[in-house]
Amino acid sequence: MIQSLVSLYWDYQNVRINCNPYFARYCQNFAYLHGSLLNQRVYSYWRKESQSYEQRLYELGFDCIDIPKTEKQSVDKKLIADCEREISSTVSAEILILITGDEDYKNIVCKWKEQGKKVFIFANSKNANQKLLEALYLIAKFIKAIDAPEAQELAKEKQAVSRLLYQEQFRHEVRQNISPEKEKSIRDRLEIILEKIPFQDASLLQDALIHSTYLQENLNKAKEVNEYSDRLEFIGYKLLSFLSAEYLYHHYQNKSKDEIENLHLILGKDRQLAKFARDLNLGEYILLGKVEEAKQGYENNLLLSQIFTSVIGAYYIDSGVEAVRNFLEQMFTNALENPLDLQAENQEIKRENYNSKIENSNPKNYFQEWVQKKGKSTDVPRYKTDKCGGSDHQPIFLSEVFVADIKYGQGEGRSKKDAEKRAAENALAKLKQEGLI
Secondary structure (H helix, E strand, O other), X not given: OOOOEEEEEEEOOOOOOOOOOOHHHHXXXXXXXXXXXXXXXXXXOHHHOXXXXXXXXXXXXXXXXXXXXXXXXXXXXXXXXXXXXXXXXXXXXXXXXXXXXXXXXXXXXXXXXXXXXXXXXXXXXXXXXXXXXXXXXHHHHHHHHOOOOHHHHHHHHHHHHHHHHHHHHHHHHHOOOOOHHHHHHHHHXXXXXXHHOOOOXXXXXXXXXXXXXXXXXXXXXXXXXXXXXXXXXXXXXXXXXXXXXXXXXXHOOOOOHHHHHHHHHHHOXXXXXXXXXHHOOHXXXXXXXXXXXXXXXXXXXXXXXXXXXXXXXXXXXXXXXXXXXXXXXXXXXXXXXXXXXXXXXXXXXXXXXXXXXXXXXXXXXXXXXXXXHHOOOOOOOEEEEEEEXXXXXXXXXXXXXXXXXXXXXXXXXXXXXXXXXXXXXXXXXXXXXXXXX
């Protein structure tokens, strides 16, 4: 499919990025949403601007056009001249993205629209000139008034803009600025993973690969960062549950409800999620605490499954649900076409993760005994259990077991009791694998 050509022209003196360092990348994302970039130019008197901002734009691929202040409105005149030159050339974009709020650009907007081209304008709400925007808004109102087919396209564009704005706002709230040098260093280290998951902000991927044991040993703000990591895992888990259910609904329409639920449980198993993590080589890049690293925790199925869900959560924040959906679809297909050997899995669990005492006793009681023996006398397991799927008549519950705010395991079941039992079994399996029982 041939993509539309997009040209992006930016009056930097009118719209600056000082207040939002992610704005430039957002504009690029919006352009890529509509086609391939033909031009991306940003105009200013760069000798008077922040060199760090100019460098950031340059590294993103913008042509920084330097316009000395020899006369009034020099930037406007040069930018308009370049737009007119493009529209009259043999190769011009079908879509113009104009970043400005200046009235001087009204005529060039009308010229592009007269040739049947799309025009998008990004401007600060405080300084956007009404006459400039009328060229767009009046056309939009007219299309809706006559109920033209383009009205649906306008609605889709609005949804796309809202989604991207939300992503950028969310990312801006949770991220701190990092230097271009730091970004490059992260990308170089995580290059193999980034080839498979194209994060726009590589530092989000790095955050998802940090285990709580590393934070506890190395960071002063471990609690704050660990809570952020937990949120990544939480949103990743919910996304995996939803997107796998959606995938099964569309691809297995001949299956019964019970069969689909069983497939859904298979896709959410820790062992399956750990396999996804291994397919992406995540284990090689996880940052672990020294004790966990000595135990080769990067081979632990539960740990790998948690890291994978964190990466999915981070990728959602970075690129949105559509990117996550496209990424996971092939993984789901491969997992169901080449299922794990469930019989071998059960044998492995019995052989490696349970001893006779665990098999013949209540796992919740046994886990509580271990906690009280190894921890403080006041420490008791706390189970957080909620409905995560199924119907009103046949619900599926997810239970997570914590000790002193540290998550030890999780499990799913048809009842709260069964889910908590599975969570305790999962916690005991992890302890057994780590040689703690």
